[in-house]
Amino acid sequence: MKIAVLGGLGYTGTILTKKLLSGGHKVLAIDTSWFGDKIKNNNSLKKIKIDIRDLKKISFKGIDKVVHLANIANDPSVDLNPSLSWEVNALATKMIIEKCINDKVKHFIFASSGSVYGLKKEKKVTEDLSLEPLSTYNKTKMIAERIIQSYKDEIKYHIIRPATVCGYSPRMRLDVTVNMFVYQAIKKKYIEVHGGRQIRPNIHIKDLTNVYMHFLKNDKLKSGIYNAGFENLSILNIAKRVSKICNCKLKIIKKFNDQRSYRQNSDKLLSTGFRRLHSVDDAIYELSEKLINKTLIPDDTCFTVKYMKKKKFN
Numbered sequence: 001m002k003i004a005v006l007g008g009l010g011y012t013g014t015i016l017t018k019k020l021l022s023g024g025h026k027v028l029a030i031d032t033s034w035f036g037d038k039i040k041n042n043n044s045l046k047k048i049k050i051d052i053r054d055l056k057k058i059s060f061k062g063i064d065k066v067v068h069l070a071n072i073a074n075d076p077s078v079d080l081n082p083s084l085s086w087e088v089n090a091l092a093t094k095m096i097i098e099k100c101i102n103d104k105v106k107h108f109i110f111a112s113s114g115s116v117y118g119l120k121k122e123k124k125v126t127e128d129l130s131l132e133p134l135s136t137y138n139k140t141k142m143i144a145e146r147i148i149q150s151y152k153d154e155i156k157y158h159i160i161r162p163a164t165v166c167g168y169s170p171r172m173r174l175d176v177t178v179n180m181f182v183y184q185a186i187k188k189k190y191i192e193v194h195g196g197r198q199i200r201p202n203i204h205i206k207d208l209t210n211v212y213m214h215f216l217k218n219d220k221l222k223s224g225i226y227n228a229g230f231e232n233l234s235i236l237n238i239a240k241r242v243s244k245i246c247n248c249k250l251k252i253i254k255k256f257n258d259q260r261s262y263r264q265n266s267d268k269l270l271s272t273g274f275r276r277l278h279s280v281d282d283a284i285y286e287l288s289e290k291l292i293n294k295t296l297i298p299d300d301t302c303f304t305v306k307y308m309k310k311k312k313f314n
Ligand SMILES: NC(=O)c1ccc[n+]([C@@H]2O[C@H](COP(=O)([O-])OP(=O)(O)OC[C@H]3O[C@@H](n4cnc5c(N)ncnc54)[C@H](O)[C@@H]3O)[C@@H](O)[C@H]2O)c1
Pocket: 006, 007, 008, 009, 010, 011, 012, 013, 030, 031, 032, 033, 034, 035, 050, 051, 052, 053, 068, 069, 070, 071, 072, 073, 074, 088, 111, 112, 113, 114, 161, 162, 163, 164, 165, 166, 171, 173, 176, 304
């Protein structure tokens, strides 16, 4: 199959693109390459380094499926320039899906976010619960979902709401909870926990990319929204796991800004035959080993907001 991955050079996109190439697919990776390009050239891979807002330069003619991961990808980066994020995360998504329909793409997969739930006390946070997006990032995702759903009669779509992702990718992110705690544990020998009681679902990057592969393969599955999050853990619990495995101390700071607290229930995804294979602990072991043996050497690109601030993307 010919598959376009928008954001194909990002943290998740790098692993997904590599998996698709290993599976014998032809891949078109469209990405501004803000955080570099960690994928070797390959006869089955075409990279186009452009902004998805520059629609004139994009054609999906001959492409079977599109996976759309190209967004400003967390709360603080969105807050740096909210207009940019509305343009990229919501407006460009509208233009992209229309282009897909015009160019006869049969299947559209979008990375939303589990964080659209915002604050939820329910033990089983399923796809049908109301959304309470707290940040601008969450709001751009909610609106993008609604835009995609409005094309339901014109294209098959699957909207995935990933939990916070953990684990290694050649385009590394050390600003997501588990990865950040492992980095602190190895570098500083202590972990700073802000608050701690907030509950967050998690997903290993290998499982999340398998979720995208699962939907690409099973395109007969009903169009709709699917949660993709498994281990619902408090921030303190995640920090304790990291401190046990990496043998370091915890520093608890009572004041915290990030109020998001929710679980995710992924029974709907599991009912489609998807099985998860990896855990938060797997990510902790793998990352700590890579940091200790220096097969992962962090640079500025690993810290999305800091890097975006420095480079002034717009
Ligand atoms: N990592 C997580 O914990 C997580 C959780 C839930 C949802 N998501 C979503 O998954 C998707 C992938 O996230 P990620 O963690 O791989 O982040 P990432 O920042 O590593 O990947 C995003 C990629 O998109 C590219 N990009 C951004 N704006 C672009 C534009 N205007 N035109 C072309 N390319 C552009 C960036 O260069 C980057 O390579 C995002 O939509 C994100 O919101 C991520």
